[in-house]
Amino acid sequence: MFGAPWVCRRCLFCATGLMRRRNLRFQSTAASDEIVSPALLGRARSVSAEHSRLTQELAESFNTKTARRIGEISSVANAFADWEKATDSLTELHSLLADPTTDAELRSLASSDVDSAQTALRAAGSALTTALVPAHPFASLPCLIEVRPAAGGSEAALFAGELVRMYMALSNRLGWPAALLSVTHADVSTTGGGGSDDAAGALAEAVLEIKRAGAYDALRGEAGVHRVQRVPATEKNGRVHTSTATVMVLPSFPEHGTGNDEVNFEDPNSDYYVDPREVRVDIMRARGAGGQHVNTTDSAVRLTHEPTGIVVSMQDARSQHRNREKAWHILRGRLAAARREAREEEALRLRRSVVGVAKTGRNDKVRTYNYGQRRVTDHRSGFTVHDLDGVIEGGEALQRVMESVKAWLMDQEIKAMVSEEEAKK
Amino acid sequence: MPRLTPSFLRRAEKINPLLPLLLRACRDLRSAQNELRWLTEYARGCNSGAHPRWKPLLLDLCKHRSQGVPLQYLLGSEYFGELEIRCGPGVLIPRQETASSVSYLASRLRQGDFGDLNLNRLRVIDVCTGTGCIPLLLHRLLSRCCHDSSSLRLLGVDVSPIALHYATLNRQLLLDSLLDESRTMAPLRLDGIISSLLSMSFIQADVLPSSVQSQRSTIPQLLPALRHLGEPSWDVLISNPPYISSRAFATTTSRSVRKFEPRVALVPSTTNTCFRSKPELREYLHHVNQGVAKLEEGDLFYPRLLDLADEMSVKVCLFEVADLSQASRVSLLIRSREKWKSVEMWRDEPTLPPDGDGQEPKGSFRVLGRGCGRSVVCWR
Numbered sequence: 001m002f003g004a005p006w007v008c009r010r011c012l013f014c015a016t017g018l019m020r021r022r023n024l025r026f027q028s029t030a031a032s033d034e035i036v037s038p039a040l041l042g043r044a045r046s047v048s049a050e051h052s053r054l055t056q057e058l059a060e061s062f063n064t065k066t067a068r069r070i071g072e073i074s075s076v077a078n079a080f081a082d083w084e085k086a087t088d089s090l091t092e093l094h095s096l097l098a099d100p101t102t103d104a105e106l107r108s109l110a111s112s113d114v115d116s117a118q119t120a121l122r123a124a125g126s127a128l129t130t131a132l133v134p135a136h137p138f139a140s141l142p143c144l145i146e147v148r149p150a151a152g153g154s155e156a157a158l159f160a161g162e163l164v165r166m167y168m169a170l171s172n173r174l175g176w177p178a179a180l181l182s183v184t185h186a187d188v189s190t191t192g193g194g195g196s197d198d199a200a201g202a203l204a205e206a207v208l209e210i211k212r213a214g215a216y217d218a219l220r221g222e223a224g225v226h227r228v229q230r231v232p233a234t235e236k237n238g239r240v241h242t243s244t245a246t247v248m249v250l251p252s253f254p255e256h257g258t259g260n261d262e263v264n265f266e267d268p269n270s271d272y273y274v275d276p277r278e279v280r281v282d283i284m285r286a287r288g289a290g291g292q293h294v295n296t297t298d299s300a301v302r303l304t305h306e307p308t309g310i311v312v313s314m315q316d317a318r319s320q321h322r323n324r325e326k327a328w329h330i331l332r333g334r335l336a337a338a339r340r341e342a343r344e345e346e347a348l349r350l351r352r353s354v355v356g357v358a359k360t361g362r363n364d365k366v367r368t369y370n371y372g373q374r375r376v377t378d379h380r381s382g383f384t385v386h387d388l389d390g391v392i393e394g395g396e397a398l399q400r401v402m403e404s405v406k407a408w409l410m411d412q413e414i415k416a417m418v419s420e421e422e423a424k425k
Numbered sequence: 426m427p428r429l430t431p432s433f434l435r436r437a438e439k440i441n442p443l444l445p446l447l448l449r450a451c452r453d454l455r456s457a458q459n460e461l462r463w464l465t466e467y468a469r470g471c472n473s474g475a476h477p478r479w480k481p482l483l484l485d486l487c488k489h490r491s492q493g494v495p496l497q498y499l500l501g502s503e504y505f506g507e508l509e510i511r512c513g514p515g516v517l518i519p520r521q522e523t524a525s526s527v528s529y530l531a532s533r534l535r536q537g538d539f540g541d542l543n544l545n546r547l548r549v550i551d552v553c554t555g556t557g558c559i560p561l562l563l564h565r566l567l568s569r570c571c572h573d574s575s576s577l578r579l580l581g582v583d584v585s586p587i588a589l590h591y592a593t594l595n596r597q598l599l600l601d602s603l604l605d606e607s608r609t610m611a612p613l614r615l616d617g618i619i620s621s622l623l624s625m626s627f628i629q630a631d632v633l634p635s636s637v638q639s640q641r642s643t644i645p646q647l648l649p650a651l652r653h654l655g656e657p658s659w660d661v662l663i664s665n666p667p668y669i670s671s672r673a674f675a676t677t678t679s680r681s682v683r684k685f686e687p688r689v690a691l692v693p694s695t696t697n698t699c700f701r702s703k704p705e706l707r708e709y710l711h712h713v714n715q716g717v718a719k720l721e722e723g724d725l726f727y728p729r730l731l732d733l734a735d736e737m738s739v740k741v742c743l744f745e746v747a748d749l750s751q752a753s754r755v756s757l758l759i760r761s762r763e764k765w766k767s768v769e770m771w772r773d774e775p776t777l778p779p780d781g782d783g784q785e786p787k788g789s790f791r792v793l794g795r796g797c798g799r800s801v802v803c804w805r
C-alpha cells in the first residue's frame with residue numbers, strides 16, 4: 001500500500017552495529033539480492049547524468065560554480081557507477097548460468113561467484129543510499145522519549161506506562177543504557193500500588209533517556225500517536241475501548257560541552273543554542289518568610305521558553321540544582337526538535353502540490369495495538385505483526401515493526417528530495 | 426495553611442496509604458508524593474541485601490515525618506547547590522536560599538566586581554558555619570575556575586561541637602569523592618583543588634564578646650583563636666548567623682523548625698549569648714548603633730560581625746538576613762560606619778529578574794533579584 005515494494009537496506013540496528021544482519025523479508029518483495037528503491041534509483045540516475053554533463057562542460061571551459069557542483073555530487077555519481085557495475089556483473093553471471101551453451105567449467109566458476117557478486121551489490125546499494133539521503137541532523141545523538149496519555153482517561157494513562165516499559169525493555173535487551181529522567185503518576189485511584197519510583201501503573205508523563213549514540217536515529221520513527229484497542233480491566237460489560245498515548249522523540253544533547261563538535265549549544269550561532277535571556281526560570285519558593293524560618297523540601301524548577309511558550313517542569317530530584325540541569329536538558333531537546341519540525345513544515349508547504357509525500361507529525365496516529373486480534377499494525381509502513389506480546393515486551397517483533405517504519409521514512413525522505421528537485425526545475 | 430479535609434485525605438489514601446501521614450508535614454499532595462518517593466528509595470537502599478525489610482522501615486520513617494521531623498534529618502542530608510551535605514539533629518539544615526546567595530557571590534567574585542582580589546589565593550572565613558555548607562560550596566565554585574587553587578584558604582567557625590562534627594565530616598566526604606575522581610580525571614587539574622580542600626579547616630570559637638562571665642568560658646573567643654592560628658586577616662567574611670527574634674520564632678517560624686532544629690542556630694536570644702538579661706541586650710544594641718539603625722533583638726550578631734570585619738581587615742562581607750526590613754537595618758548600620766564603599770541587598774534568587782511582588786527597602790540601596798530580602802553584601 002505504501003511506497004514502492006522495496007528493500008531492506010541495511011537496517012537501522014545495523015547502523016549502530018548492534019544486530020547481526022538477518023535475512024529479513026519486508027513485504028516479501030526482495031529475494032536475497034537487495035534492490036534499491038526505484039525513487040532513489042531515479043534520483044541517482046539524474047544526478048549522475050548531471051554529473052557527466054557538467055564534467056563535459058568543465059572540460060570545454062572552466063567555471064568555479066560548475067566545479068563546485070561537481071564536487072558536491074561526485075560522491076553520488078561514483079556510488080551510482082559502482083552500483084551499476086555491481087548490477088552488471090551480477091546480471092552477467094545470471095545470464096551465463098541461464099545459457100545452456102555455457103560449458104561446465106565456466107558454469108561452476110560462475111556459480112561460485114554469484115555469492116560474492118551479490119554481497120558486492122548489497123554493499124554498493126547501501127553506499128548509494130547513504131550518499132543520496134542526507135543523515136538526519138540529530139542522527140548520531142542519544143535521545144529522550146516523552147510519553148503522555150492522550151484520549152481515553154485512565155486506560156490511556158495505563159497504556160502510556162506500558163509504552164514506557166516497552167522502550168525500557170527494548171533498550172535493556174539491546175544493552176543500551178536507559179534511565180527515567182522524570183515520572184509523573186496519574187492521580188487515579190484505580191491502579192493500587194502507585195507512588196513509587198518506576199513507570200509502573202498509570203502515568204501522567206514520563207521522560208526516558210536513552211544514552212546511546214545513534215539512539216535518536218533508531219527511535220525517531222516512534223514519534224506520534226499510539227493507539228490501543230482492548231477491553232480495560234475495569235470494564236464490566238466487556239466492551240472494547242480505544243485509547244491513545246503520544247510519544248515524542250527528542251535529541252538529547254550532552255550535558256556539558258564534552259568535545260562533541262557537532263552540537264555546541266554554548267555557541268550562540270549554533271542551531272541548538274538557547275538564549276538564557278529568553279527563558280523564564282521559576283523556582284518553587286518556600287511559603288512565607290523563607291530562610292531559617294522554614295525547612296521546605298520543595299526542589300521544583302520550571303523553565304518557560306518565552307518566544308515559543310514551551311514549559312518544562314522538573315521536581316523528581318531532591319536537589320534543586322539537579323532538577324534545573326534536567327529541565328535545561330529537556331528544554332534543549334524540545335526546542336531543537338521544534339525548530340527542526342518548523343523547518344520541515346516549511347519545506348512541506350513549499351511542495352504542497354506534490355502528491356505522495358506524507359509527513360509524520362506528532363499528531364498523526366502511527367500505530368495500533370489490537371489486543372483482541374493480538375496484532376500490532378503500523379499505519380505508515382502498513383506492516384503488521386501478530387505477536388503483540390513480543391512487541392509490548394520490547395522484543396524482536398518490535399524491532400521488526402521499527403525497521404518497517406525506518407524503511408518507510410527513508411522512502412519518504414527520498415520522495416521529498418525528488419519532489420523538491422522537481423519543484424526547482 | 427490549607428486544612429486537610431477528610432475527603433482529601435481519603436483520596437490521598439487511595440493513591441497510597443502512607444500519603445496521609447506525609448500530608449500532615451507537607452500539606453500538599455505533590456510534595457507528599459515526592460517525599461514518599463524519596464523515602465521509599467531511601468528505605469529500599471538502606472537494607473538491600475540480607476534484610477529486605479524495607480516496608481516496616483518506610484512506615485517508621487513516615488510516622489516520624491508526620492510528627493514534623495525534617496525529611497533532611499530522616500534521610501541524613503540536604504542538597505546545597507551541586508553538593509550533597511550531611512546533616513542531622515543538632516545542626517541547622519542548609520537552606521536553598523543560602524546556596525543561591527553563595528553561588529551568586531562566587532560569580533561576582535569571578536567577575537572582579539569587588540575590587541582587585543587575587544582569587545587564586547583568596548582567604549575566606551565563614552562565621553557560624555553549621556554543617557560547613559558555605560565554605561564547601563564556595564570552594565567548589567571558586568577552585569574549578571582558578572588556574573591553580575592550591576593557595577585558596579577557607580576557614581569555618583562555630584560554637585557548637587555538633588556543627589563542627591558535621592562540618593569536618595562533610596569536608597572529608599568531599600575529599601573522598603575528589604580522590605575517587607582524580608583516579609579517572611587528569612590528576613594535575615585536581616591537585617590544586619584537593620590541596621585547597623585539604624587546607625580548609627573548622628575551629629570552635631565564640632563570635633560574641635564575653636562581656637559577662639558565661640557558662641561557655643571554656644570556648645575561646647574568635648580573635649584570640651585566629652591569632653593563635655597565626656591567621657589574623659581575611660579577605661572575605663561570610664555569615665549566616667542566628668537572626669530570628671524570639672517573637673518571630675513564636676509566630677512566623679514553622680513548627681518543624683521550631684521543634685526539631687537547634688534554637689542556638691536560629692535565635693540570638695539571651696540563652697544563646699553572653700547577655701544574661703533583656704535589658705542588658707537592649708543596652709548593648711543601643712550602644713552599638715547610636716540610634717541610627719534602630720537595631721532589634723534579631724540583629725544582635727551584625728554589629729559584632731562588622732567589628733570583626735574591621736579587625737580582620739576584611740574586604741568583602743556577605744551576611745544572610747531574615748527579610749528586607751532586617752536588610753535595611755543592617756545596611757543602614759553598615760553605611761553609618763563609613764568604612765564601606767558599597768552596599769547591596771540581594772533577594773532569595775539574586776540572578777533572576779524581579780517579579781514585582783517584593784517590598785521596597787528603606788534608604789536607597791541597590792536591591793537585586795527575586796523573592797524575599799535575603800542578604801546584605803558590602804565591600805570597601
Ligand SMILES: C[S@@+](CC[C@H](N)C(=O)[O-])C[C@H]1O[C@@H](n2cnc3c(N)ncnc32)[C@H](O)[C@@H]1O
Binds near residue numbers: 556559632690
Ligand atoms: C543559622 S546557622 C547557619 C549554619 C550554616 N552556616 C548554614 O548556612 O546552614 C547559625 C550557626 O551559628 C552557630 N552559632 C550560634 N551562636 C554562635 C556564637 N556565639 N558563636 C559562633 N557560632 C554561633 C550555631 O551553632 C549555628 O551552627
